[in-house]
Amino acid sequence: MRGLRQRRRNRAAARALRPARMGLPDVLRVGAVGLRTRPLRAFLSALGIAIGIAAMVAVVGVSSSSRADLDRTLRALGTNVLTVSPGSTFAGEAAQLPLEAESMVDRIGPVSAVSAIGKVPDTAVYRNGKIPKVETNGLAAYAARTDLLKTVGAELRSGVWLHASTGRYPATVLGASAARRLGIGRIEPGTRVLIGHRMFTVVGVLEPAPLAPELDTAALVGWPAAASELGFDGHATVLYTRSDESSVEDVRAVLGTTANPKAPNEVDVSRPSDALAAQQAAGEAFTGLLLGLGAVALLVGGVGVANTMVISVLERRAEVGLRRSLGATRGQIRNQFLAESLLLSALGGVGGAVLGAAVTGGYAVYQGWPSVVPVWAVAGGVGATLVIGALAGLYPALRAARLSPTEALTAH
Incomplete structure (x- = not known):
């Protein structure tokens, strides 16, 4: 009995000495x-x-x-823009889109808008005639349709866009990079640049065009003026199309054969938004x-x-x-x-x-x-x-x- 009481006292003492929990x-x-x-x-x-x-x-x-x-x-510009450009022939030479390519593409049902630019060959762009010919700054002259901006979703930074009247005369709209390289910030009255052997009046400057980056380094002139002033042959270099969102892939499948039925393999079709992605x-x-x-x-x-x-x-x-x-x-x-x-x-x-x-x-x-x-x-x-x-x-x-x-x- 005495041992039992001692064990109880020991257990009680042990409990009393137990450290406090934190x-x-x-x-x-x-x-x-x-x-x-x-x-x-x-x-x-x-x-x-x-x-x-x-x-x-x-x-x-x-x-x-x-x-x-x-x-x-992309939400603002749309992902339904497709471009058509000439590729290469079997011989490795640069191909060319037919003159009627634009009108044929416009006949595709789901296509809602078509526009085009055409590069003017052997035509550089300079600030004036005193610039050495080798210093082109990578700029080129393009003929442009009047509905180009609406089709590609580009915007003007300043000035005006080409229309039916200015498109017949030596007037140009510069891409964002082209204006910067030529040292043109604000458009002052009488601002001109040398395109080929002819001075063109600058009437507008574009903002950067994400879906058409080739426009950034371009001097754009009206289609009629490019033919009369620069000897442009009328062949489009790039066709831009907009289609119904649900039909983009279907349109993409037939664009090559429609733009150049005789040689569809010489046509490149791309989706600019894919490049951005x-x-x-x-x-x-x-x-x-x-x-x-x-x-x-x-x-x-x-x-x-x-x-x-x-x-x-x-x-x-x-x-x-x-x-x-x-x-x-x-x-x-x-x-x-x-x-x-x-x-x-x-x-x-x-x-x-x-x-x-x-x-x-x-x-x-x-x-x-x-x-x-x-x-x-x-x-x-x-x-x-x-x-x-x-x-x-x-x-x-x-x-x-x-x-x-x-x-x-x-x-x-």
Whole structure:
């Protein structure tokens, strides 16, 4: 009986000496002590994490903003534009579209609009007659139909477009790049350029044309004026068509045979919006490379956190020994340092996400894009920092937990 009472008293004493349990708020509060007592070291360690996260969020955000701008452009311009251009003959020579190609394509039922340009061969464009002939700047003269802008979705930056009257006289509308290379900003009265051997009056300048990039480096003149002033033979170089959205692929299948029934294999048919999408895909490959660099920066930041935590354990052995002497368990010591590592990483992750979003917004505003920062990128970035923080702090936390009170106090 006496032994039973003694065992009960021992169990009661053991329960009385059981260490108090620490809730999550207590663990976070204790873990934050190391950050508050060493603010500069904590800031520098969190900065490494923040740089990696900011790089990843900014790369994803800029890429998403660029894609959103492309989608907006395609919605505005339409994805139902198809182009027809001459290819090559079996002998490898440049082919030529028939003179009636434009009218034949216009007969296709689902086609709602057709327009064309025709390159004037051996005709360069200069600011004046004093420019050396070899310095063409890559500019060329094209005959253009009056309904070209509506068909390709291009817009004027300044001036007016060619119409039935100006199309018969030596007047020209310059593409965006052509105007810049010729040094023409605003159109002043009497502004002229040399096309071939004839001076043409500049009546308008185009905005960049995403669906017809060949217009950017062109000097466009009316079809009749190109024939009378520059000796244009009337053969179209590029036909532009718009079709019903639901019939684009059907139209695409018959465009070659319709434009040149005698030699359909000498006709190239393309969809300009596909080229823009391919360009975006190339940009996404580059984005993947930048994301890899951001991941490396994030890894370096994690190594910095691990280094900080190891040093923190070495410097705070006396604290660990004192807490163990006062009854703290190994698990509580482990949780303390693990919480410190997670808080350090979380500060870097949140700061990096905010910085990356700010960079994305600033760059999007500068480029005139819609600002898009995917939620998954921000959440994934912060989540990655927590994982890295847990991995970086695990070894130092376990090392601190293994210290015995006497060993820690004696080492101090």
